[in-house]
Amino acid sequence: xxxxxxxxxxxxxxxxxxxxxxxxxxxxxxxVIGETGAGKTTLSLSIMxxxxxxxxxxxxxxxxxxxxxxxxxxxxLRGRRIAMVFQxxxxxLHPLYTIRQQIIEAILVHGEKDRDFAAEHTRQLLAxxxxxxxxxxxxxxxxxxxxxxxxxxxxxxxxxxxVLILDEPTAALDALTKAEIINLLRKEAKERITLVxxxxxxxxxxxxxxIAVMYAGRxxxxxxxxxLLEQPMHPYTRGLLRSYPNMTTTKDLQGIPGRMSHRVxxxxxxxxxxxKIAVCGHDVPELQKKNSRYLAxxxxxxxxxLEVKNISSNIDKVEILHSVDINLYEGETLALVGESGSGxxxxxxxxxxxFTAKQGEIFLEEKPVIQRKKEFFERVQMVFQNxxxxxxxxxxxxxxxxxxxxxxxxxxxxxxxxEKVKKVLDEVELTGDDEYLKKYPHHLSGGEAQRVAxxxxxxxxxxLIIADEPTSALDASIQxxxxxxxxxxxxxxxxxxxxxxxxxxxxRKVSDRMAVMLxxxxxxxxxxxxxxxxxxxxxxxxxIEVAPTMSREISEPLETNSREEDHETETDFQKGxxxxxxxxxxxxxxxxxxPRCFQDxxxxxxxxxxxxxxxxxxxxxxx
Amino acid sequence: xxxxxxxxxKNDFFGKLGLILITLIVVLAILAPLLTSYQPQAYxxxxxxPPSWQHLLGTNDVGQDIWTRLxxxxxxxxxxxxxxAVLSILISVLAGCTAALFGGLYDRLMMRLVDAMIVIPPxxxxxxxxxxxxxxxxxxxxxIAVFLWPxxxxxxxxxxxxxxxxxxxxxxxxxxxxxxxxxxxHIIPDLGPVIVATMIRDARRAIFMEAGLSFLGISDPSxxxxxxxxxxxxxxxxxxxxxxxxxxxxxxxxxxxxxxxxLGFSLEKILNPRLRKGVSHAGD
Numbered sequence: 001x002x003x004x005x006x007x008x009x010x011x012x013x014x015x016x017x018x019x020x021x022x023x024x025x026x027x028x029x030x031x032v033i034g035e036t037g038a039g040k041t042t043l044s045l046s047i048m049x050x051x052x053x054x055x056x057x058x059x060x061x062x063x064x065x066x067x068x069x070x071x072x073x074x075x076x077l078r079g080r081r082i083a084m085v086f087q088x089x090x091x092x093l094h095p096l097y098t099i100r101q102q103i104i105e106a107i108l109v110h111g112e113k114d115r116d117f118a119a120e121h122t123r124q125l126l127a128x129x130x131x132x133x134x135x136x137x138x139x140x141x142x143x144x145x146x147x148x149x150x151x152x153x154x155x156x157x158x159x160x161x162x163v164l165i166l167d168e169p170t171a172a173l174d175a176l177t178k179a180e181i182i183n184l185l186r187k188e189a190k191e192r193i194t195l196v197x198x199x200x201x202x203x204x205x206x207x208x209x210x211i212a213v214m215y216a217g218r219x220x221x222x223x224x225x226x227x228l229l230e231q232p233m234h235p236y237t238r239g240l241l242r243s244y245p246n247m248t249t250t251k252d253l254q255g256i257p258g259r260m261s262h263r264v265x266x267x268x269x270x271x272x273x274x275x276k277i278a279v280c281g282h283d284v285p286e287l288q289k290k291n292s293r294y295l296a297x298x299x300x301x302x303x304x305x306l307e308v309k310n311i312s313s314n315i316d317k318v319e320i321l322h323s324v325d326i327n328l329y330e331g332e333t334l335a336l337v338g339e340s341g342s343g344x345x346x347x348x349x350x351x352x353x354x355f356t357a358k359q360g361e362i363f364l365e366e367k368p369v370i371q372r373k374k375e376f377f378e379r380v381q382m383v384f385q386n387x388x389x390x391x392x393x394x395x396x397x398x399x400x401x402x403x404x405x406x407x408x409x410x411x412x413x414x415x416x417x418x419e420k421v422k423k424v425l426d427e428v429e430l431t432g433d434d435e436y437l438k439k440y441p442h443h444l445s446g447g448e449a450q451r452v453a454x455x456x457x458x459x460x461x462x463x464l465i466i467a468d469e470p471t472s473a474l475d476a477s478i479q480x481x482x483x484x485x486x487x488x489x490x491x492x493x494x495x496x497x498x499x500x501x502x503x504x505x506x507x508r509k510v511s512d513r514m515a516v517m518l519x520x521x522x523x524x525x526x527x528x529x530x531x532x533x534x535x536x537x538x539x540x541x542x543x544i545e546v547a548p549t550m551s552r553e554i555s556e557p558l559e560t561n562s563r564e565e566d567h568e569t570e571t572d573f574q575k576g577x578x579x580x581x582x583x584x585x586x587x588x589x590x591x592x593x594x595p596r597c598f599q600d601x602x603x604x605x606x607x608x609x610x611x612x613x614x615x616x617x618x619x620x621x622x623x
Numbered sequence: 624x625x626x627x628x629x630x631x632x633k634n635d636f637f638g639k640l641g642l643i644l645i646t647l648i649v650v651l652a653i654l655a656p657l658l659t660s661y662q663p664q665a666y667x668x669x670x671x672x673p674p675s676w677q678h679l680l681g682t683n684d685v686g687q688d689i690w691t692r693l694x695x696x697x698x699x700x701x702x703x704x705x706x707x708a709v710l711s712i713l714i715s716v717l718a719g720c721t722a723a724l725f726g727g728l729y730d731r732l733m734m735r736l737v738d739a740m741i742v743i744p745p746x747x748x749x750x751x752x753x754x755x756x757x758x759x760x761x762x763x764x765x766x767i768a769v770f771l772w773p774x775x776x777x778x779x780x781x782x783x784x785x786x787x788x789x790x791x792x793x794x795x796x797x798x799x800x801x802x803x804x805x806x807x808x809h810i811i812p813d814l815g816p817v818i819v820a821t822m823i824r825d826a827r828r829a830i831f832m833e834a835g836l837s838f839l840g841i842s843d844p845s846x847x848x849x850x851x852x853x854x855x856x857x858x859x860x861x862x863x864x865x866x867x868x869x870x871x872x873x874x875x876x877x878x879x880x881x882x883x884x885x886l887g888f889s890l891e892k893i894l895n896p897r898l899r900k901g902v903s904h905a906g907d
Contacts, residue, residue, distance in 0.1 A: 352797045377799035389790035394812045403808070404798040453794075460798070 001025055002047070002163055002193050007057035009039075009046050009217075014262060016042045016053065018217040021287065026162070029194035031204030031225070033240065034214035037260055040197040041087060043214070044165045047195070048084050049074045061163070080110045083161035087168040087197075089148040093140040099151045100126075100136035106158040125154040129184055146177035150184070157188060164189060166207070167197045182206050201244045205229060213237045216260055216268035218284075221301075223293035230527075230609065233293060233301035235331065235494070236269050250508045250529045251333070252484075254491045267298060274494020275299055275330045302329045303365065305464050305496045306351070306380070311360035313343075313350045320346045321520045323360065325604065328464065331494035333486075335507030335528065337543065338517035344500045345385070347517075348466045351498075352382050365463075374408055381457035385469040387449035391441045391456070398437035401425065401455050408460065420459060428455045428485060447478035454485070464496045471506070483510050504547045508532050516540045519585040526610035536612045539586045584615070592616075628816060631893040638889030644882030648697055648875075655694035663687065663695040663847050673867055681867040684859055689852075693871050696849045700830050700879060703764055707829035708822045710768035712775055715821065719779030720810055724787060724802050734780070737773040745770035746835065753841040760846060763836070767829045775821040782817050786810050820890045827883035834876050849876045 002024045009017040016039045024030055032040050045051045047059055049066055059066040061082065066074065086092040094102060100122055107118040126136050129150040140148055149169065156164060169185060170178040185194075185207055196207045204211055205225050212222040213236060221234040232238040239256035241249070258272035267273070270280035279298050287296040295301055306328040313321040320343045328334045336344050349355045351362060353372040362369040364379060384390035391400045401421045405412065412420070422432035428451040430436065441449055450470060457465055467486065471479035487510060489495045501507050507514055508528055515525040516539060524537040535541045545555045584590065584597040594615050602613040632638035651658065661667070667678075667686040674681045680689040722733040749766050752758075758766060786792065792809050800808075811818075836842050837850025844851075849872035856868040 349793075354793055354796060372799070374799040377797060382794075382797045384790055384794055386790060390794040392791040392795075392809055392812070395808075403795065403800075407795070407798045407800045407804055456794070456798075 001060075001062055002195075003058075003060040004047070005058040005060065007043070007046060007055065007059060009042055009051060009053050009055050011053040016217050016262065017046070018268075018284075019057070020217075020219060022212070022219075024163075024193045024195065026193060027191055029189055029196065029208040029210070031196040031198060031208035031211045032214050032219075033198060033201060033204050033211055035199065035240075035260055037262075038214045039217040040199075040214055041167055042217075044084060044167050044195065044197050047163070047165060048078060048082060050078075076110070079106060079161070080159040081161055082163040082165070083156040083159065084165040084167065085149075085152050085156045085169050087171065089145060089152060089172070090140075092152055093148060095140055098137050098139055099131075099143070099154075102151070103136075103154050103158055106155045110159050121158070122154070125157060128157070128188075129153050130180070144177075146173055146181065149173060149177075149181055153181075153184065153188070161192065163193045163195070165195045165197070168199070169196065169207075170198070170200055170203045178203070201229070201241065202246065213240065216262050216264065218268050218296065219287055219294070220269060220296050221294065222287070227292060233290075233295050234269075234297055235273055235275060235302055238302060238331070248529050249527075250532055251512060252487055252509055254487055257492050267296075274492075275303055302331065304328070304363075305330045305332075305365060306498070307363040307366075308347070308351065309361045309363070311347070311350060311362065312358045313346055313355055314358050315346065315355070319358075319520065321350065321357075324517075324520070324522055326498075326515055326522065326525070328496050328498055330463065330496055331490060332513065333490065333497040333499055333511040335499045335501060335511035335514045336517055337501055337504050337507050337514060339502060339543075342517045343520035344502075344517055345468055346520075348382060348468050348498065348500055351466060352380065377404075377462075378408065378460050379462055380464045380466065381460060381462040382466040382468065383450075383453050383457050383470050386473060387446065387453040388441050388444075388473075390453050391449065393441055396438050396440050397425075397430075397444075397452055400441070400452060401459055404456060404460050421455075424455045424459045425452075427458060427489070428452075429481075430455065446474050447482065450474060450478075450482055451485070454482070458489070461493075463494070464498065466498045466500070468500045469502070470499070472501075472503075479506070486510065504532070504543050516543065521585055521613065522604060522611075523586065523614070524610060524612045525604070526612075530609050536607060536610050536617045537586070537614045538590050538592075538616075542589070584613075586614075628819075628890075628893060632886070632889055635889040635892065637885040638893075641882045641885030641887075641889065644878060645886065648879055648882065649701060651694055652697035652701055655691075655698065658694060659688065659691040661688040661691040663692045680871050683852075683855065683868055689868060689871060692847055692852060693849070693875055695847045696852060696872060697875065697879070699760065699846055699848045700833060700876070702760060703767065703833040704826040704830040704879075704883075706761075706764035707767040707771060707833075708826035710764060711771035711825050711829075712818055712822045714768065714772035715775030715779050716811065716814070716818065718772065719776040720783045720806050720814075721802070722776070723780045723783035724805065724810075730780075734777075737776050740770070740773040743770075746832065749832070749836060750839060750841055753836060757841070757843055759843045763833060763842060764829075767832050770832075771825045771828060775825060778817060778821060779814060782814055783810055786813050789813075816890070816894045820887060820894060823883055823887040823890065827880055827887065830876070830883070831880060849873075 004020055004022040007017055007020040008015065020043060022030065032043060034040055042051065046055055047066070055067050057067070061077070103122045103125060104118045107121060112118055122136065123133060126133060131147060131150045131154070135143065135147060143151065166185060170181055173181060182203060189207065194208065196204055198204050209225055210222065211225050211228050212219050213234060214220070215236055221228065221232070221237045228237065229241065232241055236256070242251065242254040243256065245253060256272055261271065264271055266282045267280040267285050270276045273280065277299065283298065285296040285298045287294050304327055308324060308326045310323045310325060311321055312319060312323050324347055326334065336347065338344055346355060350357050364376065369376060395403065398421060401424060402417055405417050405420065425432045430448065430451050444452065471482050474482065483506070486497055490497060499507060499511060511528045513526065514528045514531045515522050516531070516537065517523070518539050524531060524535065524540045531540060532544060535544055582601065583599065584593070584602055587593055587597050590597065596615050602615050604611045604613045607617045632642065665687065667682060667688065669678070669682055670684055670686040672678055672682045678688050678690065680693065682688055718733055718737070722730040749770065752766060756762060787810065792805060795805055795809055833848065834850035837848040838854045840851070840854050842848065842851070852872040853869055859868070
């Protein structure tokens, strides 16, 4: 049982660890992840008692405080009860001794007298880690990186320790070797307390049941591995996951803006955080337990920015939206996909207040939106489908970008406004010279006009941008640039994006979550990678089937079911909304409908990480 | 993209004719004191004189110079025409645009008011009112404007209804713009040509109404006006002086109204794309 209580470590007055609390029981494993310089290695070295800095707090190993033990006693523990696989395989092995000699040394140091026993044990160890018997007589420089890593593991395991600390056990290894080492370590870690120190999220996930995210000497978030990776709660954790290349997520890589500093008042992450508030600057958030998770954030983790609850909307007595529910978190992209006419734009306009909702509620930052005042528009902005038309043809670039500032009646002087306009134009990668500012919309290319439209939306510093088919009028290369721009803005400002598109291939690259819309209802919702790789709703499957690929294969168009049915639903639709609510909106095109689908409308139900509205995937199937 | 209305008007024959005529009359009215040696109110000793070098268009019953009175009368016509046009377009824009923007009950009430106003024969009401008030120029402008605005308001409301569905108006609303901002920055700039056309039509009608009311003798007697000149002349028709006295103001009035009509006609052609062939754009 290893328990760390309020551990603080400082080197030369600089605090590296600022109060770490951890507790690990036998058989448990914990991975500490974070950027370089977060204090991960310092944590491992201070458990080993190898730290040169000044330590306070307690490290309790089976009831004994390691920090107060004298060096002699500590030496008895080190390598025998608590062992470590050191970072940097090149430097950790002695170049003048053979591997076998170094392993035997580890055994003999702890009082073993019988050399033959030690040699035999070494042989067993080498076999256990899968290292050839003969390689034992090699010098470190004769071994490959993977073999050296295995040798180091042998040394650590030599005395069958209770606590195994692995510091970057897989860094600098190729993928196959890494997989081999991970397999080995996972076997060896059973029945021990394992602490994995790594920046490699994959290794952490595979080696540990729990993950702690460390930043500037503090733990920001801790929780069960799967849960934490699926749904990070701290913005820093999300940033780490977003910047980690892997085969699960499909979104383009994004980094975390800024640099880590150990000399920050308040929340250590607040200088880089996009959702900071005043309190983050001077108070340190406590690590608090929330269900199975621990989280240190004044805002309770990534905040839900926009919540649309049960919204229905009519246009001329035809119901376009049927109780739509969506959530959008800070700094997140939610792609709303679906064919034209499915109500995507209506939803966007309803959120913006251009249409009034018949029922339902909208919450912005957990406060209900009743009347849209200027404060609302300062937080939420929209980029329209056709950039050229959304800018008045009587306004030049400068006037167009300045318009929101004028409306908000900011007391800023004209020159301040001009500065702001130029800054925001620079942000969207347009020149702010006077000649350009005097151009009219019809002088601009499609891509430029869209950038101007985005600049207009950005000039008020919103937290959420609703982008309605922002690139449908642009060619692919310009589209790529515009989307890159959105992602960069998201990274820098924590901008949340509600991306409305019919292009699922595009949504796949830029969104964190995806909601599929059909005839005014959300039929499936979930993490983008899940929706794309494992669609549940037949409509989503169709959309993915026809999504752009680089091959000559074509997919068959969906045929509608029986003609009679077709006719019936057609008239239902014309009659209005009430009747078409009586069956599944996809019934006409569904390849394998159930009898129930003709009578009832499926509701959105949770199914693994998705939410799906399909009777075939309803968990509680009534008999 | 932007049609150069000025260039278009200049290129059109009727437009050019109308502009030249209006400019001519405006110049004559402004330069009136330089073009005559008489005061419009001054009596000379010769009454009923036919045109001569001394009196270019002759004199009237009390010996006032008709040419001089014609020049000063143009001022009244132009001031009343332009004043009433400006005032009525202001009311039209305000009423039409707000009705279209707000919609609902306000819109319905406003449009029924417009309907009611259009049904009332303006001349009869103005005669009744004027008979009591004996209006001076300013009051005349107000009176005429009150009866001119409903027609314009209808046109402008219709146009605004279509303009407010434009994407850039929706975009401005998503910035949180209020109705005044929408009106000033988005609707009115696009209404420009319609406003000009309506104003020209209003000016024409105002000039005609002013002349008519003066002819009926119900305006302020001290105001010199072409209508009043004709009314006076008619009283002396038995003296066979009408051709020297009645024709000049009648002709001048027709010319001014024709000028406005020509200008309005050519503007209509420019504004309605189906009536024109080649179009000049801004910057051409």
